[in-house]
Amino acid sequence: MLSSAHPSTLPLIELRNVVKTYLSEAGEFTALKGINLQIYPGEFLGIIGKSGAGKSTLLNMITGVDHLTQGEVIARIGSQPTSVHTLNENDLALWRGRSMGIVYQSFQLLPMLTLLENVMLPMDLCGLYHPRESRRRALELLEMVEIAEHANKLPAFISGGQQQRVAIARALANDPPVLVADEPTGSLDSVTADHIFELFERLVAQGKTIIMVTHEMALMPRFSRHILIQDGELIVSPAATLTKN
Numbered sequence: 001m002l003s004s005a006h007p008s009t010l011p012l013i014e015l016r017n018v019v020k021t022y023l024s025e026a027g028e029f030t031a032l033k034g035i036n037l038q039i040y041p042g043e044f045l046g047i048i049g050k051s052g053a054g055k056s057t058l059l060n061m062i063t064g065v066d067h068l069t070q071g072e073v074i075a076r077i078g079s080q081p082t083s084v085h086t087l088n089e090n091d092l093a094l095w096r097g098r099s100m101g102i103v104y105q106s107f108q109l110l111p112m113l114t115l116l117e118n119v120m121l122p123m124d125l126c127g128l129y130h131p132r133e134s135r136r137r138a139l140e141l142l143e144m145v146e147i148a149e150h151a152n153k154l155p156a157f158i159s160g161g162q163q164q165r166v167a168i169a170r171a172l173a174n175d176p177p178v179l180v181a182d183e184p185t186g187s188l189d190s191v192t193a194d195h196i197f198e199l200f201e202r203l204v205a206q207g208k209t210i211i212m213v214t215h216e217m218a219l220m221p222r223f224s225r226h227i228l229i230q231d232g233e234l235i236v237s238p239a240a241t242l243t244k245n
Contacts, residue, residue: 010076011038012178012209018061018071020054020232031057033232034071039211041177044204046223047213054232055213059182062211063100064092075099077177097126101171105183107163109155115142115166116151122173134173141169145199161192168199179203181212197222 020032031054039045049055060066061073064084073084077099087095109118116138123134142148145165150158155166164184171179181200185193197219200210204224220226228235
């Protein structure tokens, strides 16, 4: 797989001098130190670093889940560019729900809802689908991640790997162009983790852009491009492209 990053292509997401500083009783801690990064359509981008390097904070800046201290995040998703951190909370939630699917290491499925209802929830919140259509689409997504036979179970009655498949189906509910995954294989056994990674590769082949955080250096060759982050700074040129798989 080759990176689709190309000088003639506008980045889908662009971070410009992004700084994130946290205030604590011990003083200020700068988690991100002037990050400049371009993410292009169709990439499978790996953000690789040790615990505390700033990986998850970087994802939170991309998705607008957390406020930045300095800089700008521009997303060219939809009809016009969006400066993510200038949106108010309501507009940001709506934009994120339609533009980005987020996959967490801890799955974050609602325990009182069935798997089917968990996948339907983002569609119902954004109002992009009629309730009958959202049910049909949720079943199709569960079928795609090979978990449809458990659709009416609660999350507690399936394995961790199966829960992660449901979380991916939920992230795809509104057909977002971008998937953001925070250590999605970190709590899974190696065989299950490989199955999840293969699913991501299929999604990229279908046209999705995926940004995945991991601490696993061995995954580097499987991304279309990777960047390394250490102490809040990129230590490999974000324009560097890996060779094809």
